[in-house]
Amino acid sequence: MQENTKKIIKQYFKEYYENSDIQIRDIEKREFGVGFFRSKIEKRHLGFEDNEQFKQMLIEHVPLYVSHSTARYEFPTKRPMEAKNDLCYELVFDIDCQTKTDIITLQELENGKQILYRLIEDFLINDFGFDKKEISINFSGNRGFHIYVNSERIKKITKKARAKMLDYIINGTEYDLVFNRKSKTELEGPSEKSTGLRYRIYRRFMKDMEKKEFRNRIYRRFDEIGLNLFLNGIKNGNWASKYIPSIEKKLGAIMREYKQELCCDVDKQVTIEPRKLIRVVETLHGSTGLVVKKMSLSDVEKFNPFDSAIPNIRSKDEQYEIIAKKNIEPMEFNKKQWPQIKKGEKTYVDKSYAVFLALKQFAEIGGKGKGL
Amino acid sequence: MNPDIRTLNKYPILNQAKEFIKNKKPDITKERVETAYRRIERAIKKIDVELGVEPEEELISFGLAKMILMYFSNKYLLKSFSIYEAKNMKKRLETDEQNIKKICEQFSINYYVNKNYYLEITQYCEFSPNDKHYTLSRRNIGKGYVELSRQSFLRIIENIIQENIEKGVSITKQKPPQQISWIFPRLYSLLPKTKSKKISTGLAPCMKKMLEQLEAGENLSHTARWILTAYLKDIGYTEQEIIEKFKNSPDFNEKITTYHVQNIMRKYSTPSCEKIRMYGLCVDNCNCKNPRRYGMYARKYKKNH
Numbered sequence: 309m310q311e312n313t314k315k316i317i318k319q320y321f322k323e324y325y326e327n328s329d330i331q332i333r334d335i336e337k338r339e340f341g342v343g344f345f346r347s348k349i350e351k352r353h354l355g356f357e358d359n360e361q362f363k364q365m366l367i368e369h370v371p372l373y374v375s376h377s378t379a380r381y382e383f384p385t386k387r388p389m390e391a392k393n394d395l396c397y398e399l400v401f402d403i404d405c406q407t408k409t410d411i412i413t414l415q416e417l418e419n420g421k422q423i424l425y426r427l428i429e430d431f432l433i434n435d436f437g438f439d440k441k442e443i444s445i446n447f448s449g450n451r452g453f454h455i456y457v458n459s460e461r462i463k464k465i466t467k468k469a470r471a472k473m474l475d476y477i478i479n480g481t482e483y484d485l486v487f488n489r490k491s492k493t494e495l496e497g498p499s500e501k502s503t504g505l506r507y508r509i510y511r512r513f514m515k516d517m518e519k520k521e522f523r524n525r526i527y528r529r530f531d532e533i534g535l536n537l538f539l540n541g542i543k544n545g546n547w548a549s550k551y552i553p554s555i556e557k558k559l560g561a562i563m564r565e566y567k568q569e570l571c572c573d574v575d576k577q578v579t580i581e582p583r584k585l586i587r588v589v590e591t592l593h594g595s596t597g598l599v600v601k602k603m604s605l606s607d608v609e610k611f612n613p614f615d616s617a618i619p620n621i622r623s624k625d626e627q628y629e630i631i632a633k634k635n636i637e638p639m640e641f642n643k644k645q646w647p648q649i650k651k652g653e654k655t656y657v658d659k660s661y662a663v664f665l666a667l668k669q670f671a672e673i674g675g676k677g678k679g680l
Numbered sequence: 681m682n683p684d685i686r687t688l689n690k691y692p693i694l695n696q697a698k699e700f701i702k703n704k705k706p707d708i709t710k711e712r713v714e715t716a717y718r719r720i721e722r723a724i725k726k727i728d729v730e731l732g733v734e735p736e737e738e739l740i741s742f743g744l745a746k747m748i749l750m751y752f753s754n755k756y757l758l759k760s761f762s763i764y765e766a767k768n769m770k771k772r773l774e775t776d777e778q779n780i781k782k783i784c785e786q787f788s789i790n791y792y793v794n795k796n797y798y799l800e801i802t803q804y805c806e807f808s809p810n811d812k813h814y815t816l817s818r819r820n821i822g823k824g825y826v827e828l829s830r831q832s833f834l835r836i837i838e839n840i841i842q843e844n845i846e847k848g849v850s851i852t853k854q855k856p857p858q859q860i861s862w863i864f865p866r867l868y869s870l871l872p873k874t875k876s877k878k879i880s881t882g883l884a885p886c887m888k889k890m891l892e893q894l895e896a897g898e899n900l901s902h903t904a905r906w907i908l909t910a911y912l913k914d915i916g917y918t919e920q921e922i923i924e925k926f927k928n929s930p931d932f933n934e935k936i937t938t939y940h941v942q943n944i945m946r947k948y949s950t951p952s953c954e955k956i957r958m959y960g961l962c963v964d965n966c967n968c969k970n971p972r973r974y975g976m977y978a979r980k981y982k983k984n985h
Contacts, residue, residue, distance in 0.1 A: 436801055437824020461802050461824075469805035471960055476816035479958055485817035504821030 313666045313673045314345060316628065318370050320663050321592055324599075324619045325366040330590045331359055337380035337395060341585045343373035343594060349585060355385040372594025372667075375585035378456070389583055396463035397582040399470070401427060401477075402575035404452040410668055411639070412451040414612065421608055424453050427572040428605060431477050432457060435504045445608065447617050449593025449600040453608075454578075454586060467580055474579050480505045481567045483560040487547065495555065499545030508570050510542070513562070525562075527552045592619060597663040614641045624660040629674035636670050683782070689735035690772050691779055692742040692765075693841050695786055701743045704736075708744065708859040712737070716744035717863050720757060723764035724870045726933065744860075750849045751856035752867050756897025758849055760930035763899065766842035770834050780837065787840055791825075797833035798825040807839045810901035812959060872897075872928050884971035885964035886956055887911050894928050903959050909941050911950045914972045919945060 332338070340362075341352035356362040366374065377384070378400045381392035405412055405420035424445070432438045432455075442459040479485065486509060488496040498510035516522040517539065523530055530538070534550050541549025548555060578584055587593060587600045598617040618624060624642065636649040641661045649655055654674070657665070665671040688697040706712065719741050722729060742765070749758050773780050784791060790800035801816075804826040808814040820827040828836070856864070883891070890900055890908045900908070905926070912922045919941055926937050950972045956962050968974050 434823070435821045437822075461800070465802050466806060468810075469802055472805040472808070472816060473801075475958070475960065480817045482817070482958060484955065484958070485812060485815045488813070488818065502820050503827070504819075505817060506820060 309345065309666065309669070310672050312675075316659075316673045317372075317597070317663055317666060320597065320619075320621070320623065320659060321372065322367060322370045323621045323623055324592055325363065325370065327621060328363070328366075328590065330363065330366075330588070332362065332376065332588065334380050335359055335362060337382070337384060339377040339379075339381060339384040339392065339583075339585070340588075341373075341375045342369065342371035343375075344371055348373045348594065349375060352585065353385050353387050366591070372592075374588045374591040376588050377583060377585055379582040394582075397465060399457040399459075399462045399465070399473075400578055400586060401455040401457075401572075402448070402452060402578040402586070403427070403455070403572070404448075404575060406573075407451055409637075410670070411637075412613075417451070417613070420452055421611075423572045423574070424455065424608060426570075427455060427477065427574065430505075430508065430570075431572065435476075436473070440605070443605075445603050445605060446587075446589050447598070447601040447603065447611065447613055449587055449591075449598050449617070450595050454600075467582075470580050470582075474574070474576060476505065477572050478574065478576070479567070480571050481509055481563045483556065483563045486563060487556075487559065489548075489556070493548055493551075494546055495548035496545055497542070497547040497559075500543045501545070505570065509563075509566060512566060512570065513542070514539070516562075526555075526558055595667055597660065597667050614639070615643055618642050618660050624658060626659045626676060627656045628659050628662040628676055629654060629656055630662050630665060630671040631674060632665075632671050634670050636665065683779075685735045685739070687779065689739045690776075691769055691783065692739055693769060693786075693844060694782065697739060698743075701740060704740070706740045706744075708857070712740060712744055713748070713860055713863050715741040716748055717866060719745045720748065720761055720867070721870060723761040724757070726764065726931075728768075746845070746849050748860050748863065748867070750852055751854070751860065752864060753851040753853065754867075754871065754897075755851075756871060756928065756930060757867065758846060758851070759897055759899060762842045762845040762849075763931050765845055766838045769841050770838035773834055773837065780834075783837060783841070787844065789837075789840070791833070797828045797830060799828055799833060799836065800824060801826050804828075804836065807836050807843070809835065809839060810903070810960065812903050882975050883915075884911070884968070884974035885966055886961055887971055887974075889963050890961070891925065894925060897928050897930055899930050904961055905940070906944055906948070907951060907956060907959070907961065909944045910948045911971055913945045914950045 335356055335358060338355070339352065340354040340356065341349040342354065342365075343349045343351075354365075356365065378398040380395040380397075382395055383392050386392050403420050403423050405416045407413070407416050428443060428445075432443055433440065438457055438459055438461075442457055444456045444458070446454045446456070448454050475485075486497060486506070490496055498506035498513075500510065502510055517526075523535070527534075527538075538550040538552070541547065547559070552558070578586065589600050589602050591600055592598065593600055596613075597619070598613055599619050601611075601613075601617045603611060603616075618641075630649075632649045632651050632653050632655075635651050636646075638648045639646055641664065642658050644658065644661075646657060646661060649671075662671065662673045666673050683691075683694065683696055685700070688694060688700055691697065715737060721727075745761065749761060773783070783789075790803060792798050801821065801824050804819075805816070812818070814832075816826070855861075887908060890904055893900060894908075908925075909922055912925065917925075919938075922941050922945075923934070923937055926932055926941075950970055952970050953962065953968060956971065966974060
């Protein structure tokens with residue numbers, strides 16, 4: 309990245325931080341880390357007494373990445389980690405949308421939203437019993453969401469317990485975890501009376517059994533009596549009341565498919581390791597220039613990061629010249645439709661879009677211009 | 681109402697039992713040290729004893745045994761003692777609903793009973809055994825509670841008690857008082873004599889860790905034991921050699937171990953790394969698909985790097 313581009317990006321970040329009012333709960337008990345153009349965390353073990361001091365740092369040093377610990381410490385700046393003395397934790401989930409290209413598409417974001425709904429409604433509220441008020445959601449600033457659970461129940465929770473909860477969320481439908489072979493004629497599994505994920509597996513399976521194609525996958529030669537015997541057995545929690553060849557293998561494959569739809573693919577490390585640093589809410593993300601935006605569950609549906617997460621600063625609509633380093637596909641950004649830009653082409657775009665493209669390594673920023 | 685001395689003797693983990701000993705300030709006599717030693721010995725040899733002959737002395741022996749273990753600082757003895765005591769208390773709780781309540785209250789266990797037992801989910805995850813039968817996917821879960829049979833609930837209480845006994849004994853390197861130090865040579869005689877051979881370096885890291893844990897006298901979960909047995913069988917260990925490995929285990933029972941080892945040797949082979957990872961027993965990123973083939977992968981990796 310050229311020096312001029314870096315300078316313009318820094319100006320853009322500085323302007324945002326000068327006008328921001330970032331409020332971090334328990335700021336004095338958290339460890340902070342900052343990163344610049346070289347890496348996402350170049351310095352850590354930093355601490356701030358209050359939000360004002362934090363703002364001063366942002367304006368003075370203008371970091372591209374600002375992260376803090378989800379754990380609260382007695383001495384957040386001490387080293388090594390053991391000397392910090394853990395006080396309490398939050399439970400955090402990081403949903404990273406699977407993307408094919410460097411820039412996330414709205415369809416890819418939609419898949420992430422589906423995982424988010426499932427995680428919050430099915431697992432956190434329905435199964436784990438957390439209150440809606442205890443859950444908060446952020447756009448991560450790049451290509452996913454962060455979900456925070458701040459509840460008295462998980463303040464002292466150990467890594468071991470976190471790992472168990474996470475395993476349920478990520479791998480909960482694995483055949484080995486769900487089923488228990490007791491004898492040749494007894495394969496214990498989800499039933500009509502099950503609750504939680506077990507009931508969701510049961511419901512889904514019974515629904516699929518209504519389709520002939522799916523039934524054939526289980527057993528081609530089902531007659532009416534055999535089918536009823538099999539389904540009634542399942543209702544009562546026995547999946548082997550009727551003999552079906554290789555039932556374990558077949559169910560194993562089906563459970564792997566259900567994993568995509570019933571479980572949630574979240575980052576393991578972020579949830580299990582409370583000492584990991586996570587992007588600070590309402591700061592800018594150094595890979596996009598977008599705001600790490602806090603939102604409510606009802607806002608998620610309509611959320612479009614290329615509109616709602618653009619920092620609201622005066623210079624965001626100013627026109628800047630860019631030189632494309634790669635072919636840039638047409639996209640909507642800052643409420644405008646931008647055309648395709650070919651490699652090597654020079655054009656004028658909004659400052660917010662220019663910063664976004666530069667941080668994504670798609671373009672270099674030239675100078676300020678009058679506009680298209 | 682304060683529980684009577686017989687109840688305290690049954691559940692020496694109760695706060696009132698600790699207070700009782702504290703107020704009593706018993707002298708550390710030779711006889712009492714001997715009784716405490718016998719209590720530890722019973723834990724190692726897994727001998728069941730009827731309670732209640734001399735409840736007060738028995739209660740004192742529990743506290744004194746903990747004190748002896750604190751100064752003796754041996755993890756194997758401590759683990760064996762805590763498992764033994766916790767199992768005994770669990771047995772007594774099986775017919776004693778009133779004291780389940782008391783113990784749960786003391787350890788702030790959030791649960792309710794509605795035909796079955798319902799335990800708060802974070803506490804369940806914290807205290808349930810590391811065994812696939814206790815994974816959340818095998819349980820009915822709703823509104824933050826996990827449904828459990830009475831037996832499974834008591835198994836979790838057993839874990840809580842065991843953990844609490846261990847926490848209560850903070851191993852110290854300080855010189856022991858003379859009144860108890862004379863018993864130490866006899867405690868050494870309780871330690872397992874069969875030191876197994878040095879753990880080979882060619883073993884997969886997860887298996888090596890499990891073996892190291894066994895050597896250190898730590899308890900492995902049922903799943904870990906099963907995987908380790910299948911692995912040792914696959915790399916050529918005999919039945920007797922495998923049983924020998926488990927002898928250091930604090931809850932070792934030759935009859936049960938032999939039965940399980942024979943069963944596993946007959947039916948199973950080492951599960952894939954993916955499954956081991958799923959059970960939370962993977963400790964390294966050794967880039968192989970099955971621990972059985974670790975040696976091969978390790979050689980390949982060494983060659984390429």
